[in-house]
Amino acid sequence: MRKTAAKLLTVAALATSIATVAGGTAVADPAAGVTPRAIDFVGVGSDTTQALLNQLATDYNASLTSSTAPRVYSWDAIPTGTITPKTGATAITRPNGSGAGINALNANTNATVDFARSSRGPVATDPTTDNFVALAKDAVAWAAKSGGNAPANLTTANLKDIYTCTVTKWNQINASLPNATIKPFLPQTGSGTRSFFLTAINGGVTALTPGACVNSSVQENQGSDTLLNDVNAVVPYSVAHYIGQVYFGKGSGADVQGPLTIRNIDGVVGGPVDTTNKVINSNYADTQYGRVVYNVFRKDDWAPAVDTTRAATLRGIFGDGGWFCTNGTADIKSFGFLPLDFGCGSVTTS
Template structure:
């Protein structure tokens, strides 16, 4: 039954992978041959929300009409060739991989190079002051394991804590009926917002020595994650986008990983219901908000640059109000929130 439940979750998602994709196809990075202009709005950072931002870029720019000189929207992926020249006249920078790296790049540069950072985590005590974390949507993070592996269909929040603190290292510590095999917990690379959020959700300040860091988040195709004893955090929205939404690629895909349930407060939480994030799951400690981050001096300004930011990301802007943007968000697995466009100042 344990393995069957895991297979069913994967199969249910894959069975609906031919859902109609909202509007035109998105691309990784600005399209080949396209160099964003100096006045364009350009972002870097999180892997988790890069795909939906790419789709926003394609659809928002199309909405401006051919020949428009208004600032366009572009987003650079977390991985790829490096360094990158983000827009015309910009200083080349190392490609920021992850929420933390994107935020650092935002702080270290001006709008001549980076206008916003994608972030799948909220403000942290270590972040610079004067940043606005502007709400985009709701997501959730659960744990994943190989569909035909040794992991059970569910773990409690406390068991996840023990696994990542390395006080639980064998499946038989979970249940004596499970295989006598060492658990292999993995975490995404250090700047990952999914990593920092997941560790906070399970109350782990410092992972134990049995934990391996390094795989790109939300990429179950990584060869390090093919072991039958792997445990790996995963964005529920990104998983839905890869499978139900049909947005997976050769590398940006779950591979043979399936999402698993979490028992918290005595309640079994299921990540996906009816091909979207389960409401109870998103309202639990494993639910999160994802953001776009801006310099407050620019977000709160009154000049043309601030107006362009608000026109795209603000509560009255395109992302929070346009039907195409809403369809994009759903297609990539995220839940809309009435707080869209609201800024949280560090």
């Protein structure tokens, strides 16, 4: 049975300003010339949370005074190819997305990968040997080109019709919209944002099977993709990632919003983004489109039958009362996510 999920959807009361991030600028992947040691905690997976984990890891590592203490490192979802996650590990295909990260976690031991970043919670197909450890709150909306044919708001039913290809023209949604063909996009199979979005528009039970008109070739949360520079394109988007890109300069290179603006679902008052305070709108976060993001660990590493110093250190970083939950709030906010008012570091199982 899943535990704590309902509680985790409650968000913290937020100040009207974002705290300054300590510890400097995060880097993508371990810094050039740095190979994580066998004792370090190394993660892979979600595109949505990779920049946040890079910053949290940078700041946590900077807080350590002992050269022998395990550090935290996080490998980005792209570019494609292979990586050697830590010293002594065999090379693996770089995991792109939550599902790929979870698969890599379960296909290897902690000699290679210690955790998977995940922008979705557990699903029925996940192994029962994993713990999903809560980190922060996000939400998913959809985005479209500024000045294009897409309206400011679509309903859940509209989105389901679009992604099943039942509705293919804008004027089928509203006669005042153009007689133009809608071009729905999704991230690759295995993306947590894809899985979450398809489940949310399908009533929240199981993920919708996309229709033949849907293109699944874009990298999640990259509005710079030339395929999305189209007046008829629509694509799901992490609200936190969008806020980080637009308001706090967290994107760079291809990881920017490009010509896209984020759009509303079901006419939620205030929309997905509280533009005054530059945070996820709490009204929107409390809908079925609000989600918790996680780090996933093997149960045997998180709390082994015979507990170890390594397991205790792991929980002391990621767990309830751990470093990320008590010292990472400024980082979490600065990347557009909402701190959990309770439940950070708590475990959800499938």
